[in-house]
Amino acid sequence: MVDTILGVPFTTSDGLSFMMGAIKTRHRGVYAEHALIYKGLIEAPKAPILLRINSACYTGDVFDCQRCDCHWQLEEAKRKIHKQGGLIIYHFHHEGNASGFTNKLKTYQVMDQERKTMRDAYQHLRLEPDQRRYVSSILILEYFKITRVKLMTNNMGKRDILVQRGIEVSEVIPIVSQKEDHRGYLKSKRDQCGHVIEFTHG
Numbered sequence: 001m002v003d004t005i006l007g008v009p010f011t012t013s014d015g016l017s018f019m020m021g022a023i024k025t026r027h028r029g030v031y032a033e034h035a036l037i038y039k040g041l042i043e044a045p046k047a048p049i050l051l052r053i054n055s056a057c058y059t060g061d062v063f064d065c066q067r068c069d070c071h072w073q074l075e076e077a078k079r080k081i082h083k084q085g086g087l088i089i090y091h092f093h094h095e096g097n098a099s100g101f102t103n104k105l106k107t108y109q110v111m112d113q114e115r116k117t118m119r120d121a122y123q124h125l126r127l128e129p130d131q132r133r134y135v136s137s138i139l140i141l142e143y144f145k146i147t148r149v150k151l152m153t154n155n156m157g158k159r160d161i162l163v164q165r166g167i168e169v170s171e172v173i174p175i176v177s178q179k180e181d182h183r184g185y186l187k188s189k190r191d192q193c194g195h196v197i198e199f200t201h202g
Contacts, residue, residue: 001143002026006036016082023143025136032093032136037078040085044145048170050086051149052077053137053158055094058101067108069182073175077152080173087146089137097122098131118185119192130193134158138165154195174198 006021021036036042042049054077057070064071077088096104103125110121122129138161141149150171151159159169176197177186183199190197 001139002031004143012078016078018078018082023140025139027135027139032091034092034136034140035088035090036140037081037088037090038086039081042087042144042146045148048148048150048168049146050081050084050152050173051141051146052081052086052088052152052175053134054088054090055097055132056090056092058095059104066179066181068185069177069179072177072179072182076175076177080152086150089140091132091136093136094132097129098133099127103127117188117192119188134161138162138167141167154189154197156194156196 002024004021004023006019008020009017010020011017018037018039021038022033023036024031024033054074055070057068059065060068060071061074074088080086081088095101096107099122106125107118107121110116110124111118114121114124116124119129147166148168148170149162150173151162151169152173152175153159154174154176156172159172162169174196176199178200186197189195
C-alpha cells in the first residue's frame with residue numbers, strides 16, 4: 001500500500017455513524033485511490049466481516065440520478081453496516097463500469113435514442129461493457145488480513161473472484177432495490193449480466 005489513513009468519524013444526515021478511511025494501491029505501476037467506510041474492527045477480524053465492494057457512481061451518488069440502483073445499494077449497505085459492523089470498499093476508478101464518466105453519459109444517450117439496454121449501449125459504442133477489475137479489492141483485504149467475509153452483492157462474479165484469491169465467502173447477501181424506478185435497469189443486469197436478482201412482487 002502506498003498510503004493509508006483510518007479513523008475519521010462521520011455521521012450521515014439520517015443519523016448513522018461510521019468511520020472513514022482512505023487507501024492507495026499500486027498494481028503493475030498503476031496507482032488507484034479508494035475510500036473505506038466501516039464500523040467496528042476491520043483489521044484481522046476473527047469472524048467473517050460484512051463486506052460491500054462498491055463501484056463509484058457519480059450520477060447516482062453525487063447527483064441523485066435514479067437511472068440506476070447504485071446509490072440505493074450504497075445506502076442499503078451503510079444501513080446494514082451501521083447495525084452489524086463491517087466494511088465498504090468504494091472504488092473511485094470504477095465509474096461507468098471503469099469506462100469513465102464521459103463514456104457513461106454517452107451510453108445513456110444511446111439508450112435513450114436507440115432504445116438499447118445498458119450492455120447493448122456499451123457494445124454500440126465499441127466499449128467493453130464492464131471494464132472493472134477487482135485486484136485492488138484483494139490487495140485491500142490482504143492488507144487488513146481479512147480472510148473471511150459475508151459479501152453484499154447480486155453479482156456472483158465478485159464472489160468467485162474473492163474465492164479464487166483465497167478469501168472465504170461464508171455468505172452472499174442479496175442487495176436488491178424494489179423501487180419501480182430501478183426495475184428496468186435491474187432486469188437488464190439480471191438478463192444480460194447474470195446478476196442474481198429477485199423481485200418481491202411483479
